[in-house]
Amino acid sequence: MRYDTKMRGEFTPDFPVMKKNLMLNGFIWENDGKVNNEWFQGLLKERESEAAQDFIDLFSKRGMDSLCDVDGAFLLALYDQYRGRGYLYRSLLCKTSLYYRFDNGKLKWSMNPVDLLNNNILDHIQTELLLVACFNNNPPNNESFFQDVYRLPPGYSLTYMNGDIKIEQIEKLEVKKGNQYRSIWGYVEEANELVDKTFKRRFTSNDTVAVQLSGGIDSASVLSRLKHIGVPVIAFHWSFKGIDAGDETSDARLITEYLDVPLKEIEVSTVLKHKNYIDQNWKFFTPYGHSFYKLFELTAQKIKEYNIDTVTNGHFGDHIFGPLPDISMNNHLRTIPIRERFKYWFESIGTDRSSPALEKEWEEISPKMFLYKDILTNKSIELARSKSELLRFPKNMKEAFLEILNHETESSLQSNLFEKNIHMMYPLASRELIEFALRIPYAYRNIPTGGIWVDKPILRLMNMGRLPSKIVSKNYNYNMGALDEQYVIQNIGQVKLLLEDSFLTQYKIIDPDKLRKALENKKMAAKLATSLISCCMVEIWLRSLHRIDVKKLTKEEQHV
Structure with missing residues (x-):
């Protein structure tokens, strides 16, 4: 209901x-x-x-x-x-x-x-x-x-x-006692049962559902399950043609052909060339700090053409099945049966687990700080130090789930889509699945094999025979930040116009001199693209609130 x-x-x-x-x-x-x-x-x-x-x-x-x-x-x-x-x-x-x-x-x-x-x-x-x-x-x-x-x-x-x-x-997430299996296959079987139960409970009508298909394992598994239980589905895919680092169109086509599901592609690369990819006249009541809002708008328009009002995606897949923040090998080994520890340890030898090195001074504030330090005022950098608890990544999976359930950006998106009579549903977000996820051993979230680390092994094994083998075995992530880079490089003038003389400069968040210097260097602008767009979106929110103030004041003056 x-x-x-x-x-x-x-x-x-x-x-x-x-x-x-x-x-x-x-x-x-x-x-x-x-x-x-x-x-x-x-x-x-x-x-x-x-x-x-x-x-x-x-x-x-x-x-x-x-x-x-x-x-x-x-x-x-x-x-x-x-x-x-x-x-x-x-x-x-x-x-x-x-x-x-x-x-x-x-x-x-x-x-x-x-x-x-x-x-x-x-x-x-x-x-x-x-x-x-x-x-x-x-x-x-x-x-x-x-x-x-x-x-x-x-x-x-x-x-x-x-x-x-x-x-x-009233409700809490709990790490409940459950079966401790002797191998990963026990978790695969239980996860399959929980996912089937969840999907059958939530999709009971014959109404067509839109699936936002990226081309990765998360959204592909949602599409596959819906098809399997007989729900009419149409897949909608953002095609980043010409942006090779972010384009998964060939994978989306492979998935939908395999499942015999209609695919509607939404061309993105051409939209980037137009200044309305980021529209300074957007109306937000809460901040939406992400670059994809235009893509959701285009998706909403497209699915309306097919008289669909519910859209799903693979959101929560990373949290339920993906790796935890970096932990010691000792902690990895302690979470799996003794007979599997040697094999896991042996496979991990020589397998690179390193992540990009960040300057300690900035990482202590936030793992994202390197994207912002070159445009922030000294005052806001000191503010970041004092607010570092709010800028860090979650410390454990329970924190990560609570954060994603209470995220203001996603609430802002849902509220704006609601105004367009589009409703987001997250089929992988069930209490049973989340509490199951809290007891998955660390080692079964990220496993070493053949000299590489493979994430979400349980989800991959769940989809053997349900999805093309290429999708199940695909072990690389497309760079979604490539879209941000392309936009900033092609629209530096708009970014400058939005941020140089802005509310964010008035509030001493952005340093206009640092901003100008960053935008004059294309390489630097591309590096900071995600942070620049996030700041642009916050600025658009502030301008939206200002327009409401002006409108109210004008009405009062007319009334007088």
Whole structure:
């Protein structure tokens, strides 16, 4: 079941301000609860008023913990008129942010943080977090990029009563005890069962689904599973023709021919030559610090031509099956059965595990710092040192999952696509799969063989016979940053126009002199391409907020 309500409302000590008593946004697939299942049946029968009362009865008897039994990625808002209680909830798998502001006993909430602010929106920006936005990283767990506006983290509930609020964690990721197999094949078999179970639960209609196919193993495995269970699918692929370092078109064609699935190619390289690849008139309410927004726009337009409104991809594949941050060989060996340790150790001899060396001074701040240091002011570099905890990579897989579930950039994308009536679904994001991933031995995420390291071996073995052998064995990553490099080299003038006299220079994030020097050197500009585009996207967000301020001020002046 999918729900498309725009979540916005207010709880006060006297009354709620809501379009309806029960508001839902997102997907609800199944309720695993053994008792109090009436609300789910009410939703299935499209009787939302009955479901609302069932929710109220359930929460009054068992609290909101019962929502742990629900398999879904959704937001919920509910008001109990009789008890004067308001409830907000964001499920663990929901990647769309829900913002709230609590002031003088009143609670306002919305999917759009700007709804919670009055005039002078830019004055509400947490300027010390602008650098975090430029790094395409998150604010602290429950904060937003706006002062006094907070986010409800995934898996948390908020209860409003008597002019006060109570926030509780309802769902947690746990490393549960499970089978410890004697070889990798046990994990392959369990993963296959979990993926099949998840896909069959979530795709129950005959509606056609769009699959964003890169050409890699993650999205290819999603396409294969959907085809296998009988879901009508069309693959959409971004073709980077002429950008060899990033083009996987031949692989996408091979996959779709093998699976007998329609393929629609979206030509990207020609779009780069036009200045609207990055459009300074885009409207963002939260920062979107990535270069691919135009590609998602083009994809949304394309799938609309086929009357499709749900798009999936292989997102989460890297996290569930891929390698952890670099750890010692000793830790690798400790996680697998004794009889396999010698073979693993022997294969690893002479296999290069090195990664590019970074200057220690900058790496201590952030692994991304080398991409930014040449355009930042000295003040923002010192700020980066003080905010280094927000700029670093996750320390372990549990942190990595929580970060990706609560990422503001992806929430921004989902919200903007929602406005176009396009809904993102992540079929590999299930609680069972994530908790399974937390107990996969380190050594089965990245294995040495034939002098090279092969990542995601479990996912590869799962797809033997399901996908072309070339795709299963492909062990190299295309450089998606090549697209950024091409754009910056071809459009240095636009980058300069956006950033040289910008809000980011006014806020002392970017040093205009350093920026000019970097852009004068094509080699340097190409090296910094990803960071330059991320800063451009943050600047576009700030300009979008400024236009809202100007529009509000103009309306007020006309009213006077």
